[in-house]
């Protein structure tokens with residue numbers, strides 16, 4: 001019997017080759033001799049997308065038929081990373097495609113490199129959303145990701161003379177083969193104007209919102225395939241457009257440019273991602289982005305319900321909406337508005353549905369990241385929503401009065417409107433009142449929310465609070481990014497761990513096997529060599545492959561304390577300068593990460609790293625024992641290269657500041673050992689891997705609070721500790737800035753003046769712990785055991801575990817199996 005596979009679904013090497021050639025010809029319109037690498041990438045991407053589509057349509061069809069309960073994950077950011085490699089892994093065809101490309105004279109690795117990643121997020125929050133989409137699909141949970149299709153994602157980072165320079169990210173310029181526009185499901189969003197009370201056709205008085213602007217949202221869908229399942233869920237991102245391409249009235253009246261300008265104003269809404277991490281951006285356009293994607297998404301959900309004949313009264317049974325931080329929390333008054341104004345429900349009916357629909361995840365303890373909107377701005381853009389928020393607030397404060405009579409101060413503290421000066425809407429409070437669940441992202445974080453930031457709300461609604469420790473997907477951050485480690489794991493414990501990360505525990509059985517430890521080291525060495533080669537080719541810097549790879553890769557922020565790491569580097573350098581023959585464990589310090597363009601101090605820390613590197617890397621006394629390398633333009637794609645090579649993972653935020661962290665998990669899963677404070681998920685990593693496999697340093701949260709209460713004097717630490725004094729003095733003197741004492745003065749003044757993030761207090765503990773690290777690294781066997789045990793004990797940190805917890809605890813959603821039909 002001769003069987004011919006379908007060109008769009010077949011998985012054999014021959015079929016893949018044929019489909020690839022077909023797509024190159026018919027989609028890219030090129031023959032191989034003139035095709036660019038991007039053409040080849042696109043042809044392959046379409047070949048893979050075809051194979052996703054059958055799963056995607058079968059999934060959509062099954063969900064529609066069953067009217068399945070669905071999670072709507074609303075997030076202003078989805079930091080997805082490149083799609084091709086991940087889809088190959090999840091489809092289970094990486095090896096076949098690799099072979100097919102080889103037979104065509106192409107290199108799959110090169111084609112993977114060609115993909116521009118959609119950088120539609122700043123850091124942890126957006127990447128978490130992407131990991132959760134992977135886990136939702138892998139666990140076969142019906143879900144939709146809703147967000148914004150920013151034309152410009154997070155900026156590209158260049159380094160010029162040691163300073164960060166931002167370049168716009170044109171990720172769409174070569175086309176995006178993974179998305180499908182769905183103009184037929186476009187919706188309109190109202191903005192501005194005013195409200196009026198008028199009688200409807202039955203003589204009932206109703207509020208009418210007369211906007212002064214309407215914007216169109218067009219959905220672009222990307223399939224999200226689970227790992228070796230048939231489930232392909234959807235990420236639906238909204239692009240803003242003008243309702244009409246031209247304002248015909250203005251056009252007729254001769255104001256052609258004015259009309260075109262209106263179109264540009266509308267399109268600006270989805271133009272660019274605000275590049276701030278952990279700080280709120282009180283800009284009008286940002287609020288427009290929030291209402292835009294949230295309103296589009298809610299209307300989309302009502303369309304879906306109508307299509308499945310589910311009455312709107314059952315909104316909360318059909319959907320749970322997870323709010324990824326407060327950025328989408330304006331969805332609460334928007335759902336109320338839709339139900340009351342557009343679907344004629346009573347307030348009580350609408351509120352009953354709303355508060356059963358939303359669940360809120362808080363991602364930060366930093367006060368500057370808690371969103372508040374000036375009432376004047378909010379009311380100008382969303383007059384009807386402001387009225388609804390006032391009404392929610394009135395009713396809520398009545399409830400507070402009932403529960404806590406005669407407590408005026410509590411009412412003032414808890415009001416959704418901050419009246420202490422200029423009046424603001426407090427978005428986190430709105431999210432708390434309008435949601436049935438409130439969660440933090442690590443045990444310590446949730447505890448601090450309850451004790452501190454949201455304490456009043458915890459007293460009011462203790463039953464709403466719960467913890468969901470973050471997780472990461474092992475598909476992207478192991479299977480795809482670390483094939484060498486996966487091969488070694490495969491030979492010992494098989495592959496079950498990819499779907500059940502607790503299976504990594506089985507590795508513990510091999511930790512005493514010297515041959516296995518040898519293989520482990522060999523594997524790490526090969527990965528490090530790749531990074532050495534990469535650094536050489538991109539920066540010209542020679543790195544010693546036998547030095548310890550000590551890495552801090554994350555957004556730049558003072559609370560994350562990259563400058564504490566720098567103080568350690570300077571301390572080691574000073575020791576060498578004092579005694580050039582001192583025995584020192586060779587280290588390569590690698591840094592990666594972006595600073596918000598307007599965050600001067602973070603940019604100055606980047607400049608400091610590069611300046612210290614310039615001196616240390618060139619000083620002959622150092623004899624290559626220390627190297628400092630700033631790896632520019634850290635991204636998901638780049639992170640995948642770096643995590644596997646790490647030996648020491650720097651997680652040294654001030655205790656009580658990092659909500660969770662997820663880089664800490666990615667490093668440890670790839671065999672790095674953490675040096676860290678008791679902050680965020682570090683606490684749980686330490687618990688899992690054991691104190692003997694973790695380098696703990698710094699003050700605890702209680703100690704930080706106590707020291708602050710007592711009156712913290714950074715200057716005293718500086719005076720008392722000669723190594724600290726010398727390190728600071730070297731910076732202050734201009735030693736790293738060509739003799740200019742002014743360059744780093746703001747940083748030094750901060751540290752010795754108020755030192756908000758307590759570097760001075762933690763310096764000695766950090767340095768002593770780093771000395772222990774150096775000692776431990778010299779004992780190769782001990783280090784290897786620690787590395788193996790870190791990997792073995794990371795089971796808890798799979799995003800599959802997090803998503804299962806969400807499902808079981810309060811989403812109450814069951815998996816839905818998808819059968820593959822032609």
Ligand code: DL6
Pocket residue numbers: 123124125128277278279325363364369370441470658659660661662680
């Ligand atoms: O939960 C994901 C991620 C945490 O791992 C980080 O610790 C936390 O800093 C980050 N939070 C934000 C907050 N942004 N806002 N608003 O990015 O979330």
